[in-house]
Amino acid sequence: MSERIRIYMTGVGGQGTLTATTLLARTALDQGLDVVAGEVHGMAQRGGVVESVVLLGGWLSPKLGHGEADVIMGFEPLETLRALPYLAPGGVIFSSVDPLPPLGVSLGRDAYPAQEDINARVAAAAAKYRHLPCRALGREAGSVQSGNTVLLGAVCASGVLPFGPEALEAAIRRHLPPRLVDVNLRAAALGADAVRSA
Amino acid sequence: MSHPLLTAVPGERHLMLGNEAIVRGALEAGINFVTCYPGTPSSEVPDTFRRLGGADGRYRLEYSVNEKVAVEVAAGASLAGAMSLVTMKHVGVNVAADPLLTMTYVGLPGGLVMLSADDPGCHSSQNEQDNRHYARFAGLPCFEPATAQEAKDMTRDALLLARDLEQPVLLRTTTRLNHLRGPVETGPLPEPAARVKIAKNPQRFVPVPAVARGRHQALERALAQARSRAEQSPWNRMRGKGRLGVIGSGIARAYLADALYAGGWEDRVRVLDLGMTWPLPEEMLSEFLSSCDRVLVLEEGAPLLERDLRALAQHRAIPVSIEGKGDILTLYGEYSTSAVMRALAAFMGETASLPEAPVAATENLPGRPPNLCAGCSHRAVYYAVRKTFGDDAFYSSDIGCYTLGMLPPLRMADFLVCMGSSVSAGSGFAMAADKPVVAFIGDSTFFHSGMTGLANAVFNRHDLLIIVLDNGTTAMTGHQPNPGMLQDVLGESAVHLDIESVVRGLGVTEVTKVKAYNLRNLLKALEDMKAKSGVRVIIAEEPCVLYARRTLKKVSPQIATVAEQGAEARRCLEELACPAFTRDGDVVGVDETLCAGCMVCLQVAPGVFRARKRGE
Numbered sequence: 099m100s101e102r103i104r105i106y107m108t109g110v111g112g113q114g115t116l117t118a119t120t121l122l123a124r125t126a127l128d129q130g131l132d133v134v135a136g137e138v139h140g141m142a143q144r145g146g147v148v149e150s151v152v153l154l155g156g157w158l159s160p161k162l163g164h165g166e167a168d169v170i171m172g173f174e175p176l177e178t179l180r181a182l183p184y185l186a187p188g189g190v191i192f193s194s195v196d197p198l199p200p201l202g203v204s205l206g207r208d209a210y211p212a213q214e215d216i217n218a219r220v221a222a223a224a225a226k227y228r229h230l231p232c233r234a235l236g237r238e239a240g241s242v243q244s245g246n247t248v249l250l251g252a253v254c255a256s257g258v259l260p261f262g263p264e265a266l267e268a269a270i271r272r273h274l275p276p277r278l279v280d281v282n283l284r285a286a287a288l289g290a291d292a293v294r295s296a
Numbered sequence: 297m298s299h300p301l302l303t304a305v306p307g308e309r310h311l312m313l314g315n316e317a318i319v320r321g322a323l324e325a326g327i328n329f330v331t332c333y334p335g336t337p338s339s340e341v342p343d344t345f346r347r348l349g350g351a352d353g354r355y356r357l358e359y360s361v362n363e364k365v366a367v368e369v370a371a372g373a374s375l376a377g378a379m380s381l382v383t384m385k386h387v388g389v390n391v392a393a394d395p396l397l398t399m400t401y402v403g404l405p406g407g408l409v410m411l412s413a414d415d416p417g418c419h420s421s422q423n424e425q426d427n428r429h430y431a432r433f434a435g436l437p438c439f440e441p442a443t444a445q446e447a448k449d450m451t452r453d454a455l456l457l458a459r460d461l462e463q464p465v466l467l468r469t470t471t472r473l474n475h476l477r478g479p480v481e482t483g484p485l486p487e488p489a490a491r492v493k494i495a496k497n498p499q500r501f502v503p504v505p506a507v508a509r510g511r512h513q514a515l516e517r518a519l520a521q522a523r524s525r526a527e528q529s530p531w532n533r534m535r536g537k538g539r540l541g542v543i544g545s546g547i548a549r550a551y552l553a554d555a556l557y558a559g560g561w562e563d564r565v566r567v568l569d570l571g572m573t574w575p576l577p578e579e580m581l582s583e584f585l586s587s588c589d590r591v592l593v594l595e596e597g598a599p600l601l602e603r604d605l606r607a608l609a610q611h612r613a614i615p616v617s618i619e620g621k622g623d624i625l626t627l628y629g630e631y632s633t634s635a636v637m638r639a640l641a642a643f644m645g646e647t648a649s650l651p652e653a654p655v656a657a658t659e660n661l662p663g664r665p666p667n668l669c670a671g672c673s674h675r676a677v678y679y680a681v682r683k684t685f686g687d688d689a690f691y692s693s694d695i696g697c698y699t700l701g702m703l704p705p706l707r708m709a710d711f712l713v714c715m716g717s718s719v720s721a722g723s724g725f726a727m728a729a730d731k732p733v734v735a736f737i738g739d740s741t742f743f744h745s746g747m748t749g750l751a752n753a754v755f756n757r758h759d760l761l762i763i764v765l766d767n768g769t770t771a772m773t774g775h776q777p778n779p780g781m782l783q784d785v786l787g788e789s790a791v792h793l794d795i796e797s798v799v800r801g802l803g804v805t806e807v808t809k810v811k812a813y814n815l816r817n818l819l820k821a822l823e824d825m826k827a828k829s830g831v832r833v834i835i836a837e838e839p840c841v842l843y844a845r846r847t848l849k850k851v852s853p854q855i856a857t858v859a860e861q862g863a864e865a866r867r868c869l870e871e872l873a874c875p876a877f878t879r880d881g882d883v884v885g886v887d888e889t890l891c892a893g894c895m896v897c898l899q900v901a902p903g904v905f906r907a908r909k910r911g912e
Contacts, residue, residue, distance in 0.1 A: 102557075110664065120311070123477050127311045134443075135311075135477040138419050139336060145875055146666035156557070158443060158550035160476035163634040165653030176662065182655040189654075199878070200664040205869060206879040208662035223655045 101260055102155035105253075106162050108181045109173030109246075110198045111145050118173070118246040119150040125254075125269035126154050129261045136160025145201070147177055154260065169258055170224075171249055173232070174198050175216050182223050191224040192253050194232040194245065228252055228293060235288040244278075244285035251289025263290040301344065302351050304482040312480045314473045315340035317444045318411065320482060321451025323354065326489030328378040328406070330357045331366040333744065334773040335385030336420040337474035338413035342383055343774060354488050359777045359790075362716075362744040363388035367395045367410065371464075374404035375501065377492035379455055383411040386427045387714065391745070393430070399464055400435045401511035402501050403518065405492045407459030409451065410436070411467045416596045417630040419471050422695070422714065424629070426597030427468055431574040435515045436466040437522040438574035439531065440546040444478030446571065450531065452483070457525065459489070463518045466574070470596065472547045472630065523575040531571025534584055538566050540644060541588035541616075543581075545570040545601055548594040548631050555636040564644060576604055585609055585616045592643045593620035596631050619643065666700060670876035671852075671892020673812035673838030674698045674765055678706040679872055679900065680815060681734060681763070684822040692722030692735035694746070697772045697840075698765050701736070705873050708736065716745025723749065723758035732826075733760040739780035740770040742795060747802065753831045754803040761825050761832045765812075766795055767840035775843045785847060799833050806830065812838035815899035841892045852893025852910070856886050859906040868901040 105122070109115035116137050123135040134157060137150040151162050164183040172178025172193035185191065195213060202208035220227050230252055236245030247270070254263045263286060270282045300310045301320050312320065318341050322330070332342035345357045360366035363384045370382035384392065389412050396410070412430065415421040431438035437457060439450040451467055458465040503511055526532060542565050544552040549569050556562045568584045585591060585605065593602040602620035609616050621627060624639040641647065668675050678701045681691075693699050693709035694717065702709035713721045722735035737746045742764055753760065769785075770776040777786055779793035786792055799807050806828055810817045818836065825832045844850040856876075858865055865884040869877045874897065876890035886897075888910070897905045 111666070120477065124311050127309065127479055133311070133477075133479065136472060137475045137477070138471060139340075139475055145664070145669065147664050157554055159554045159633045160472045160547075160550065161630070161632065163632045164657070166633065176664075180658055180661050183653045183657050185654060187652065187654055200662050201667055201873065201875050202662050204875065204878050205873060206881075210662060219655075 102157055103153070103168050103259065104157060104162055104166055104186070105152040105154070105169040105171060106149065106167035106181055106184045107152065107171045107173070108147065108149045108177040110177065111148050113148070113173055113198070114243060114246045115148045115173050116150060118250055119152060121247075121269060121273065122152050122250055124273050125261065125265050126152065128269055128272065129265050131260060132156045134158055134160055147180070149181070169253065171253060173246055173249060175213060176200070176210065179211060179216050179219060182219060185223055188225045190256070190258050191220050191227040192249055192256070193220065193227070193229050194249060195229045196231070196233040196245070228256070230289065230292055235292065236285055239285035239288055240281035244281050247282045247285035248289035251286030252293045254286070255290035255293045263287070299348055302348060302485070306482060306484050308482050309479045310482065311477050312444050312448070313340055314441075314444050314447045314469065314476050316344050317448035317480050318451045318467070319344045319348070320480065321448040322381050322455060323351070323485055324448070324483050325452040325455035326379060326486050327355050327381055327455065328488055328491070329370065329373045329380045330355055330383070331360050331370040331380070332383040333360055333363045333366050333388055334770055334776040335388050335413070336773055337415060337471040338383045338385050338411060339773045339776065340474070341411060343776065361779060363391040364395060367392040370408055371395055371399045371404055374406035374408040375494070377406040377494050379407045379459055379489040381409050381411065381455065384413070385421065386412055386414040386425055387421060387423065389427050389430055391715070396430065397434045398503055400515050401503055401508055403462040403514070404458070404464055405462045405494060407455055407462070408464045409454045409458050409467050410464060411469065413474050414468065414470045414597070416470055422712070424597070426600070427466070428573065428600050429598065431466050431468070432600070435519055436464055436574065437461070437519070437525070437572070438466040438468055440468050440571060440573050441473055442547050442549040442571070444476060444480045447473060448480050450571065453531075457522070459492070461518050461521060463522070468546070470547050519575050523577065526572045526575055526577040527579050529572040529577070532577050532580060533569045534566065534580070536563070536566040538564060539587070539589040540564065541566045541568065541584060541591040542594060542640070543568045543570060543584070543591060543601065543605070544594040545573050546596060548596055548636070551631050551633045551636040552594055554633040555640055558633065559637055559640060559646070561640060561644065570601070573601070576608070578608060581605065581608060582612050582614060585614045588616055590617040590619065590643070592639065593618065594625070594631065594636060595620070598627065665703065667703070667875055668697065668700050669841055669892070670874050670890045671841040671894040672697070673767055673836065673841070673894070674701055675706065675872060675874060676812045676815060676838075676894065676896045677763060677765060677818065677836045678708040679896070680818040680822055681708060682706060683819060684826060685732070685734060689732045689734050690725060690729055692718045692725060692733055692760070694718035694737045694741050696738040696741055696765075698736055698738055705871055716741055716749060719746050719749030719753055719762055722760045722762070723753045723756070726758060726760045735760055735762045737762065737764055738771070739764065739766040739768065739795060740778040743779045743793070747798060750799065750804065750831070751802045758831055759829050761834070764795055764833060764835045766835055766837045767843065768837070769840050769843045769847075771840040771843060775840070775847060795835055799835070804831050804833050806832040807835070809835040809837060812836040813894050813896055815896060841894070854893045854895070854907040855888055855891040855910050856893070856895060856897050856905045857908045858884050858886060858904065860904045862904070864901045864904045868897050868904060872897060872900055
C-alpha cells in the first residue's frame with residue numbers, strides 16, 4: 099500500500115484554487131495513486147474562502163477536520179493562517195505571501211494580520227514551511243494566474259509527496275489547454291527552483 | 297464533441313467530479329432525456345450534459361422553469377417510453393412533491409431517476425432537510441453513492457432498475473459526493489435506450505379515485521419487488537467479524553472507512569455498507585442484527601435508518617442494542633472522519649488516539665463572507681432602494697446571489713421563506729405590517745415561481761413594490777439558461793420570454809423598466825412608485841457582470857478612479873461597499889483588476905470619482 103497523505107488547500111474565490119486542486123489530483127491519478135479530492139462549490143465562491151482537499155493513497159472522505167492535514171497549501175496568507183488548525187502534528191505548509199484583503203479590511207473595518215505574524219505562527223505550527231512570492235513568480239513565468247502552479251511546483255519538488263515535479267510537468271502537458279502549457283511549465287519550474295535553492 | 301465522458305472506452309480510469317460521474321452513469325444506461333432546475337450542489341449534472349451538447353442526438357436536455365415542471369416533463373417523457381433523468385437540489389424536491397407522490401402510483405414505463413442533491417451543513421441552502429424521507433414518503437427505491445465510481449455505477453443501475461420496475465427511483469446524494477473528485481473506471485457506452493412501446497391505458501395512467509386505490513396497492517407490490525432487489529444488490533455488503541456491528545449509509549461510509557483505517561480498527565467490527573438504502577433489505581439486515589450484540593448506525597441527517605432498524609429488531613424479536621444519534625453523531629450538519637472515530641471509540645470502549653491539532657482554532661481573523669461581486673448590478677439597485685426607503689420599508693428577499701444584499705451596509709433582506717416567496721410572502725407581510733414592503737426577485741426565480749405569486753398579488757389586490765433584478769441569467773448557480781435569457785445566447789433550442797410582457801400580461805399596470813447602472817433613472821422610478829399603491833413592478837436590467845464578461849464578452853473599457861479624497865469618497869466606500877474599493881487610513885482607492893467599470897460610484901459621489909481607460 100502506498101503512503102497515505104492528506105493535503106488541505108485554501109484560497110479565495112476566483113483565485114483558481116479549484117483548478118489547482120484538480121491539476122494536483124490528476125497528477126496523482128496519472129502516477130497510479132489512489133486519489134480523492136473534495137471541494138465545495140456555489141455560494142462560497144462569491145469572494146469567500148475556497149477550501150479543498152486532495153487525499154492520496156486510499157483515503158475516501160472528501161473533507162478534512164482539524165489536525166488531519168499532512169500538507170497545507172495556502173494560496174493566500176490570511177487563509178493559510180485560518181487553516182492552521184487543520185494541520186496534523188508534523189505537518190508542512192506551503193503558502194503564498196500575496197494578500198487579497200477581504201472586504202472588511204478594504205473598507206477599513208478589520209486589520210489584515212502582518213506577514214511577520216503569519217510567518218511566526220506558521221513557523222510555530224509546522225515541521226517545515228515555505229512562503230513563496232507566487233504572484234511575482236507567476237508574473238515572471240508569464241501570467242499572474244500561474245502563481246498557483248508555482249506553489250504546486252514547490253510542493254512537488256519538496257519531497258513531501260510520493261511524486262516529484264516531473265509528474266506535475268507531465269500532468270500540465272496532458273491536462274491543460276495548449277495555450278496555457280508553457281506558462282504553467284515555467285511557473286512549476288520556478289516554484290521547484292525556489293524550494294531547491296532554499 | 298470529443299470529451300472523455302463520451303469517448304472513454306471500458307476500463308479507462310478518469311478523474312471525475314461526482315456530478316460528472318453521474319452523467320457518465322446515465323449515458324452508460326442509455327439515457328434519452330434530461331430535465332432539471334439548477335441548484336447547488338446538483339448543477340454540474342445538467343451543465344455537463346449541456347457541455348456535451350447532446351452527444352450527437354444521444355439525449356435531449358432541458359432547463360425547465362422549476363422543479364415541479366422539470367419532474368412533470370420528465371415523467372411525461374417516461375410515460376411515453378423514454379428513459380429520463382431529472383435533477384435538482386433537495387429543496388427543489390419540495391416544489392416537485394406533488395407530481396412525485398402520484399407518479400409512484402401510476403409508474404413510469406420508460407424509467408425515471410430523480411437526483412436529489414441534499415446539502416447537510418447548508419453550504420449553499422436555506423435548510424438541511426434529509427430527502428431520504430421522500431424515499432419512504434413517496435415510495436421510491438433509493439441509491440446513495442459514496443465515491444465517484446459509485447456515483448457513476450449507481451446512476452446506471454438506478455436507471456436500469458427504474459425501467460425494469462417501471463417505477464421512479466431516487467438517486468440521493470449530498471454536497472460532498474456531488475463535489476468530490478475521484479477515479480472512475482468507465483464501462484461500456486451503449487446506444488441510447490430504445491423507447492418502450494406504450495399502449496393507451498387510462499385504467500393505469502389516469503389516477504381518478506377508483507384507479508388510484510388500485511395503484512396504491514400496485515406501488516406496494518413494486519416496492520416488494522424492489523426490496524428483493526435490495527437483498528441481492530451488490531451495493532449492500534457485509535464484511536468483518538465480531539459481535540459489534542456498524543451500518544453505514546451515504547457519504548458516512550467514506551468517513552467510516554477512513555476512521556476504521558486511522559484507528560487501526562478494521563478487524564474489530566462487523567460492517568454493513570448500505571448503498572441501496574430503500575426499500576431496506578430486511579432479511580440481510582436481520583441476519584446482520586442477529587449476528588451482533590450492539591450495532592452503531594452511521595447516517596447524516598435524520599435517524600431514519602436507526603429507527604427503522606429498531607422497528608425491525610422489535611418486530612423480529614432480535615436481541616440487539618441499536619445506537620446512533622447522540623452527543624457525537626448529531627442531527628445537525630455533516631459527519632466527519634474525526635466524529636466517526638470518536639463515535640466508534642465510544643462504541644467500542646476505546647480511548648482513541650485521535651489526531652490532535654497542534655494549533656487551536658484561529659480567532660479574531662478578519663472574516664471573508666461571500667459578497668456581491670464588484671460591478672454587480674444588484675448593488676446599484678440596493679443602494680438606490682436604501683436611498684429611497686431607508687429603514688422605512690420591509691425588504692422581502694428571494695433565492696439568488698441577491699440574497700447576499702442582506703449584509704451591511706446594504707441590508708436589503710428582512711425576510712425570506714423559499715424560492716419565489718418574495719412576492720407572495722411580501723404580499724401577506726404587507727397586509728399585516730405598518731410599513732411598505734419592497735420585494736426583490738431575480739429573473740430566473742421570477743419564472744421559477746414568482747409569476748404565480750404575482751398573479752395572486754394582482755388578483756387579491758395586494759399592495760407592494762416588486763423589483764425584478766433582471767441580470768439575464770441564472771447567476772448564482774453558474775449562468776444556466778432561463779426564459780429571460782437573450783435569444784442569441786439561448787440559441788435554437790429555447791425561446792426568450794420577455795419579463796415586462798409577462799408582468800403586464802398578468803395584469804400589472806404600474807410597470808417600469810430601467811437600467812440598473814443608471815442611478816438617476818432608478819431613483820426616479822423608485823420615487824414614482826413609492827408614491828403609488830397596489831402592485832407595482834420595476835424591472836431593473838443589467839447583465840450579471842461575470843456573465844457579461846464570460847458569455848457576452850462585454851468588458852467595460854473604462855474603470856473608476858478616485859479624483860478627490862475626502863469625506864464623500866469615504867461615504868461612497870462605506871455605503872456602496874464595492875469589493876473593488878480599497879482603503880488605507882483615510883485614502884480611498886479603486887483596485888484596477890477588480891473594478892468592472894459599472895461607474896455607479898461616479899453617480900453616487902459625483903466629482904469624487906472619475907472614469908479612466910483601463911490599463912492607463
